[in-house]
Amino acid sequence: MIKAIFPGSFDPPTLGHLNIISRGAFLFDSLDVVVAANARKTPLLKPKQIGILLEEQIKNLKLPSVKVVVHNGLIGDYCRSINASVLLRGVRSSSDFDYEFELSILNKQLGGGIETVFLPTETKYLVFRSSTIREILKYRGDISQMVPPEVERALLESL
Ligand code: ADP
Helix, strand or coil: CCEEEEEECCCCCCHHHHHHHHHHHHHCCEEEEEEECCCCCCCCCCHHHHHHHHHHHHHHCCCCCEEEEEECCCHHHHHHHHCCCEEEEEECCHHHHHHHHHHHHHHHHHCCCCEEEEEECCHHHCCCCHHHHHHHHHCCCCCCCCCCHHHHHHHHHHC
16 A cells, blocks of 8 residues: 655646646555645645645546645655655656755655655646746736636636
């Protein structure tokens, strides 16, 4: 039984995140998507709302082994609390990898030996970044190709 977690800010959740979640659900027996509650000082969406949006998408994708939790604190503590053995992360580029590599070493120390598994993005999601989407949204640009319609609606309402 391999328990995995997929932590992130998901502010906002993108089609790239959902791709990693679907592929992770296929690889592991259970997958907890962990929304970081304390990620940014000025979030676009609140962690609770992000959790609800992700749950809706996971239900649409029919992924019964995936659940969503909002966690306030260190990821390592959450790993240990549920006895997870894998921490899943997506990588888009070598600069993502540099950062993720360091994070994986820290998380192994703090998360009771948890192993990080990296999934390379699929090319169609290569340039989807939550920070880019926040920037595009600031200038009322079109984000409909990057996020599910329900997320786009919530984002437009948040403006
Ligand atoms: P954080 O706030 O933890 O830096 P995000 O919430 O932006 O991260 O993303 C969570 C995880 O999803 C990270 O592992 C990130 O690399 C991955 N990710 C984000 N966007 C994509 C994408 N388009 N394709 C693949 N993985 C992605």
